[in-house]
Amino acid sequence: MSLFIIALCICLALFLFIVELFLVPGTSLAGFLAAGCALYGIYYAFVHLGTTAGLITVLVTAVLLVLTIIAFMRSKALDRVSLHSEIDSNVANEDAKYVEVGDTGVTTTRLTLIGQADIGGHIVEVKSADGFLDAKTPVRVTRIADGYIMVEKI
Numbered sequence: 001m002s003l004f005i006i007a008l009c010i011c012l013a014l015f016l017f018i019v020e021l022f023l024v025p026g027t028s029l030a031g032f033l034a035a036g037c038a039l040y041g042i043y044y045a046f047v048h049l050g051t052t053a054g055l056i057t058v059l060v061t062a063v064l065l066v067l068t069i070i071a072f073m074r075s076k077a078l079d080r081v082s083l084h085s086e087i088d089s090n091v092a093n094e095d096a097k098y099v100e101v102g103d104t105g106v107t108t109t110r111l112t113l114i115g116q117a118d119i120g121g122h123i124v125e126v127k128s129a130d131g132f133l134d135a136k137t138p139v140r141v142t143r144i145a146d147g148y149i150m151v152e153k154i
């Protein structure tokens with residue numbers, strides 16, 4: 001009966017540890033219960049079966065824990081719950097369709113490298129090629145690349 005109780009505690013601890021590690025990440029009830037079950041199984045082995053059996057239980061528990069983690073990671077269980085889609089899109093800059101290279105305008109906010117400007121009647125986000133620019137500074141669009149509208153002081 002003692003071996004059954006120890007085996008039950010260790011198996012329950014392994015199951016709860018896998019639940020904690022892969023299904024409910026973070027410090028949760030499953031992690032505390034896993035540690036409690038493992039410690040109680042080891043304690044029970046020391047008290048009822050002796051020091052040698054207790055040390056063997058500690059060793060077997062550690063080996064089973066490592067083997068269980070390896071087996072679970074190699075199984076297809078994680079593939080079924082993992083996300084397989086990839087993000088292959090980028091943020092479209094709608095402002096770039098209203099502005100062309102050479103257009104002029106005036107900054108509406110202070111450009112601390114990036115800010116807003118009124119170019120052709122549209123308020124757009126721009127990036128300064130000249131460093132910091134104050135509000136109400138006349139600017140010209142020098143290029144449009146990688147979603148940024150680059151401007152310089154006129």
